[in-house]
Amino acid sequence: MPTLNLHLTRRERGLFFVFLLLAAVGLFGPALPSDALPASVFADGRAWHGLPNALDVLSNLPFLVLGVWGLRQLHWLDRSHVTESAGGEAPVNALDCAWLFFAGLIATSVGSTFYHLQPDDTLRLAADRAGMAVAFAGLIGFAVCEKVSQRAGWAAAWFALGSGLLAVAVWHETGNVLPWALVQFGGMALVLTLAIARPMPGAIGLRLGWVIFFYALAKGFELGDHAIYEATQHIVSGHSLKHMVAALAALPVLHAMQSLGRKTLRHNPGAAAVAA
Numbered sequence: 565m566p567t568l569n570l571h572l573t574r575r576e577r578g579l580f581f582v583f584l585l586l587a588a589v590g591l592f593g594p595a596l597p598s599d600a601l602p603a604s605v606f607a608d609g610r611a612w613h614g615l616p617n618a619l620d621v622l623s624n625l626p627f628l629v630l631g632v633w634g635l636r637q638l639h640w641l642d643r644s645h646v647t648e649s650a651g652g653e654a655p656v657n658a659l660d661c662a663w664l665f666f667a668g669l670i671a672t673s674v675g676s677t678f679y680h681l682q683p684d685d686t687l688r689l690a691a692d693r694a695g696m697a698v699a700f701a702g703l704i705g706f707a708v709c710e711k712v713s714q715r716a717g718w719a720a721a722w723f724a725l726g727s728g729l730l731a732v733a734v735w736h737e738t739g740n741v742l743p744w745a746l747v748q749f750g751g752m753a754l755v756l757t758l759a760i761a762r763p764m765p766g767a768i769g770l771r772l773g774w775v776i777f778f779y780a781l782a783k784g785f786e787l788g789d790h791a792i793y794e795a796t797q798h799i800v801s802g803h804s805l806k807h808m809v810a811a812l813a814a815l816p817v818l819h820a821m822q823s824l825g826r827k828t829l830r831h832n833p834g835a836a837a838v839a840a
Contacts, residue, residue, distance in 0.1 A: 630669055633818065707775075789801050
């Protein structure tokens with residue numbers, strides 16, 4: 565019978581301290597009222613064939629497309645028995661985090677569409693952020709699997725998911741946006757830190773630098789919403805571009821899944837026929 569290893573590595577201890585610190589700030593830090601942030605007034609409010617805020621709504625389609633694409637890729641890996649044919653110990657927890665990430669992209673598409681049909685700061689924005697929380701949790705868990713350990717990655721995903729959904733609930737009920745800010749910006753700061761760390765043995769090869777690049781670019785478009793709308797002669801707003809660029813952060817995860825699929829085929833050439 566295998567023994568349970570309760571010893572924490574140096575990286576696992578560091579990760580535990582980071583999560584403990586974020587949780588402490590979220591619980592005991594000063595409340596940050598949502599009215600302290602800029603109002604959600606988007607540049608492009610044009611309708612199209614009766615669809616309000618059309619471009620801000622339709623620009624969520626890339627989240628849906630890439631989410632479905634990723635889930636199909638993971639389904640293929642499951643059917644081709646990647647856990648048996650990839651050689652060595654398969655990164656099962658990393659794949660579970662990838663499932664959570666791609667499902668989160670679909671949830672983000674649905675939640676953001678729901679919000680932008682009638683933007684406000686209540687239930688619709690909560691639905692938008694809840695979908696993002698699922699995607700963040702999958703991404704953080706995958707990153708931790710790559711740079712810390714497989715067991716820490718799955719635990720980190722659950723911690724990020726629970727914290728994210730709780731942060732949305734706290735904001736919705738009290739107006740305190742601090743916990744959500746910690747989830748979003750603290751989580752991406754963690755991913756940035758992991759991006760410069762050396763991968764663990766057996767890592768799939770997720771290129772976190774590209775994830776950070778697309779996220780930062782999307783934030784830039786979001787901040788320049790009105791300026792971009794004016795600069796493009798009202799063709800497209802920065803917020804619509806933000807949605808499309810943020811969805812591209814899924815490409816490094818898809819690339820990692822495809823690399824694992826090629827490794828599977830090298831070790832088991834009959835896997836493609838089995839999965840077909």
